[in-house]
Amino acid sequence: MMRLAERLRCKGRLGLVPTMGYLHEGHLDLVRRCNRLADSTVVSIFVNPAQFGPKEDLSRYPRDFGRDRRMLEKEGVDVIFCPNAAAMYPRGYATWVDVERLTEGMCGRFRPGHFRGVATVVLKLFNIVRPHVAVFGAKDWQQAAVIRRMALDLDTGTRVVVAPTTREKDGLAMSSRNSYLTAKQRAEAPALYEALVTARGLVRAGEKNAEKVKQRALAVIRVGSSGKVQYVEVADPDTLEPVRRIAGPVVVALAVWFGRTRLIDNIVCVPR
Ligand code: AMP
Numbered sequence: 001m002m003r004l005a006e007r008l009r010c011k012g013r014l015g016l017v018p019t020m021g022y023l024h025e026g027h028l029d030l031v032r033r034c035n036r037l038a039d040s041t042v043v044s045i046f047v048n049p050a051q052f053g054p055k056e057d058l059s060r061y062p063r064d065f066g067r068d069r070r071m072l073e074k075e076g077v078d079v080i081f082c083p084n085a086a087a088m089y090p091r092g093y094a095t096w097v098d099v100e101r102l103t104e105g106m107c108g109r110f111r112p113g114h115f116r117g118v119a120t121v122v123l124k125l126f127n128i129v130r131p132h133v134a135v136f137g138a139k140d141w142q143q144a145a146v147i148r149r150m151a152l153d154l155d156t157g158t159r160v161v162v163a164p165t166t167r168e169k170d171g172l173a174m175s176s177r178n179s180y181l182t183a184k185q186r187a188e189a190p191a192l193y194e195a196l197v198t199a200r201g202l203v204r205a206g207e208k209n210a211e212k213v214k215q216r217a218l219a220v221i222r223v224g225s226s227g228k229v230q231y232v233e234v235a236d237p238d239t240l241e242p243v244r245r246i247a248g249p250v251v252v253a254l255a256v257w258f259g260r261t262r263l264i265d266n267i268v269c270v271p272r
Helices: 002-011 025-037 065-074 106-110 114-129 138-153 176-180 183-188 191-204 210-224
Strands: 014-019 040-045 079-081 133-137 159-163 228-235 250-258 261-269
Touching: 002 014, 002 040, 002 079, 002 114, 014 025, 014 114, 025 040, 025 133, 025 159, 040 065, 040 114, 065 079, 079 114, 106 114, 106 138, 106 228, 106 250, 114 133, 114 138, 133 138, 138 159, 138 250, 138 261, 176 261, 191 210, 191 250, 191 261, 210 228, 210 250
Parallel strands: 014 040, 014 133, 040 079, 133 159
Antiparallel strands: 228 250, 250 261
């Protein structure tokens, strides 16, 4: 991969889209964005064991390489990079990337070690491919913030681009994990986006009290679904620090369990 990437980066701008596979239209939107920004696009498919907790869904995470390959071929991707875990973490592996502060709240609070695994694998991918540009999704807002920080702090020289969340017609953010949902859970899941839109409406209308925004979002989820809320947070979009009094743009982010399936989503809200 390093030799191939080196050849591509000599010919023009090289782009990278890191994924865990089981691709959907959201991933393809990132690929299309990358194709526009770069002359060649590498898509990595790697279900990174380092970012899953011991009780999480690593072993049942959905995989379908044949389908992924067909989808990527249609988009005109130059290289699909799918290393195995032993190649990425050989015996004796001992080096990790810890991004401070940004990883403390939101998902970081409930998934200890998750962002350490994410930052580490993304830095490794950046070092292997050495892309001029890498595209990530706003769907994983905290992840994008962590990677932006890591790329800046560790001088990777890669431009980190964050593309908007691609949604189903009913508002549900596309996710490989949506395939876990039962028909009933799938029917209820759009309540998350409704909650976020409600929150954005309040902020736009001038609500300054973050707790009130949070409570309204929670109420929408409770009324519209059987999902168990893990968190709803109102935070600064860049530092991810919790906000109590809304005086500028905020991100409202949430994580909700539907049975054994954990869904996340977020929305940026700008007060008038
Ligand atoms: P994953 O395969 O879930 O690790 O995601 C790979 C990349 O795709 C990450 O940068 C995600 O943020 C991004 N992504 C996942 N779902 C969406 C979506 N619905 N819209 C936009 N980007 C997404």
